[in-house]
Amino acid sequence: MVGFAPKPSDVVAQQDKVAGPWHEAWRSFKKSKVAVVGAGIVLFFIIVAFIGPWIAPQGINEQNLPNRLQAPSFDHWFGTDDMGRDILSRIIHGARISLWVGFFSVIGSVIAGSILGIVAGYYGKWVDAIISRIFDIMLAFPSILLAIAVVSVLGPSLQNALIAIAIINIPNFGRLIRSKVLSIKEEEYITSAKAIGMQDIRILFSHILPNSMAPVIVQGTLAIATAIIEAAALGFLGLGAEAPAPEWGKMLADSKMYLINAPWTMIFPGIAIMLTVLGFNLMGDGLRDALDPRMKS
């Protein structure tokens, strides 16, 4: 009898053979060098955001007026700003703000978009008509303008910028989930679930939602990139983070005055935004190729 027991190595080999779609996706993702570079950049900024307070050479608002607008040097790698604050330290702290806004605004959009998309797709008829028209109306505005409209109502602050960005991205996720729900709800396993008397809410959350997740993850990663730029844009326009928060867009806005004498106040925060956004874009492209091969170009 003992001779029939499978060896542990065989079990592993068998598990490899029947690898699920997520495992396949991970293998495909790893193959794309560009996607791995993107993931590396994202991971780098996440680590910086977490350990920022310990690695930053100086405090966020540690002013040193005699040292104002110093060019990059050994003491201040990215130079100092108009108040003598170390720009590198502010960028390191700023990573936390940008990633925070990026992640949480997208999480907000995903939750609200998923609920609306599922309800519209599953129940159809007038519920779908109303929700879809609301999405159409929201998408009729260029996104940054809608964000400006929301912030001009709520008042300028980082928190309100986050809310505005979350709101403007809802229809993108809502439409995505709705279209997935429409195709999934015709599948046989959903009909079977209905036939055995499963409740709508359980079908929605235990069958339809998990099966709609792949495109949401792709869209979500790309949306974080857009959200980071939008938060920085609102900060740049004076509608996001307020002084003295080291938000990258706000730092760029402040640098406008010193473009001639201290261009480094503008160069480094911009590079930080661009790299973070590039990381999420590359990672999102890789995830799309891995999770949705039909989208692969």
Place this chain on the structure above:
Amino acid sequence: MLHYIGRRLLQLIPVLLGMTFVVFMIIRAIPGDPAQVILGQQATKEAIEALRAKLGLDNPWYVQYFDYLGGLLKGDLGESLRTTTPVSEEIWPYLAATFELSLFAVLIAVIVGVNAGIISAWFQNSWFDYTAMILALVGVSMPIFWLGLMMQYIFGIELGILPTTGREEVRNPIDSMTNLYVLDTILQGRFDQLGIVLKHLVLPGLALATIPMAIIARMTRSSMLDVMRSDYVRTARAKGQKMFWVVYKHALKNAIIPVLTIIGLQMGLLLGGAILTESIFAWPGVGRYIYEAINFRDYPVIQSGILVVAFIFVMINLFIDILYSLIDPRIKYD
């Protein structure tokens, strides 16, 4: 075709009504008393009352909305609180400036983007392909406001070859008829001024064009690669037709449809990007008009500015949809 256009116009009605409602709510949704918020804490009671009456805030919201809608139908976009001029009069020069800038940016984005995409696909895996696609990847991730500042610094301050702000030279103002300065200077035969106007357009135009250009280049490349593998392209090549004509005459015609969709989508990005570009380059367009209104809490201008831009955006999308059917007769609208 006419049936399709008619149906699309009908479908627009609820969207347009929804847009007006969203814009109408901008003032009404301000927490607390909007009149107090607009005028600030120092405002007198009389001033607040006067503003409430002016904005019609004393009536129930639905009466206010129908009044607002009625006004819009008559072309009344409200009155600027700062200049006390009707927005419908004030907004035209700003719109013209944005139109000129956007058109310039679209031209750059389409000409450079489409051609870069075609050449990348034509010479796939060449150094040109790699360079163009890396630049496109970076371009997509570029914050437009940073790019604008970098351009100002490099071309305006360091090299000193291009103007960094405005549309014209203060000492050599343009005698404008249409507010489209390029057109004005051509109509008047003032080619010295045309040069100045074009120079002013370069930096904001390039900044605004960068992201759409990158997206269009990527889309054109992937679309062209699909088409280039098809049988009819191979046949054209086999018949001995020159590669240039195969690419530009046969392949491009079929590859352009998805690119056109992307171009349509980019218009929204462009109109949104205009507000950032215009604030950096002091370009007196509708984006800057809204930006200044925000700083002065001039809500009627914020409302109408956003509404007008969104309206243009919706119309452009409709136009692009109709354009598809003209370019690709295979698309049927039933």
